Amino acid sequence: MTSGALVRHVARRAVLILPLLLALAGCGKVNEIPQLDEAVKAAWRQVLNQYQRRSDLVPNLVETVRGYAKQEQDTLKAVVEARAKATQMQMPPDLLSNPDAFKRFQENQAALTSSLSRLLAVSENYPDLKSNQNFLALQSQLEGTENRISVARRDYIEAVQAYNTELKTFPGVIWASTLYKSNKPMETFTVAEDVTKPPQVKF
Numbered sequence: 001m002t003s004g005a006l007v008r009h010v011a012r013r014a015v016l017i018l019p020l021l022l023a024l025a026g027c028g029k030v031n032e033i034p035q036l037d038e039a040v041k042a043a044w045r046q047v048l049n050q051y052q053r054r055s056d057l058v059p060n061l062v063e064t065v066r067g068y069a070k071q072e073q074d075t076l077k078a079v080v081e082a083r084a085k086a087t088q089m090q091m092p093p094d095l096l097s098n099p100d101a102f103k104r105f106q107e108n109q110a111a112l113t114s115s116l117s118r119l120l121a122v123s124e125n126y127p128d129l130k131s132n133q134n135f136l137a138l139q140s141q142l143e144g145t146e147n148r149i150s151v152a153r154r155d156y157i158e159a160v161q162a163y164n165t166e167l168k169t170f171p172g173v174i175w176a177s178t179l180y181k182s183n184k185p186m187e188t189f190t191v192a193e194d195v196t197k198p199p200q201v202k203f
Helices: 003-025 032-068 073-088 099-123 133-168 172-178
Strands: none
Touching: 032 073, 032 099, 032 133, 032 172, 073 099, 099 133, 133 172
16 A cells, blocks of 8 residues: 555544544533533522522611611612612523623622612611611521522532533533534623622621
8 A cells, every 4th residue: 555545544534533533522421511501590590599588678678777767768768779670670581691681680789789788887877776676687687698699699600610611612612513502601790899798787
């Protein structure tokens, strides 16, 4: 066999073997993208659950503060408006892969976090409010919820990181360009750390 014929023979074999090697490399990984996709969605549901839990606490908290600090109308109004904006936002089906919509969601939740921080700071000026059992219970529930929000956000960030990495690396990038063309990278939380810190609750 001449050297030219040998080269052609090897080239033909390589063309036949390469797809087999790719298939073997991806064996057991073809379902990785949908599995990671489901993990992200499950983590996101937990984020939404915790934000809803916080939102449900706000009306009682506002009314309790109003009973002792009626002059703090601007602060109370800011909390009510921030809650309304956060809960009434229309979330499109593609929220997790829609940078603009996800940014609006973040900003609305951050605004509620900030307004709640100001409301709790106001309570420091009212000793009777600070000693009210209902207020103390609400504070405690809010603190627990903010901690759960932090955990849920962390889990979501980790799930998105794993998912987005799979879309960009081998062999996931092959499946993403063939079997899962509709799968897009997902957005994650990027707001400033000082905005995401939970309101400080002092007893």
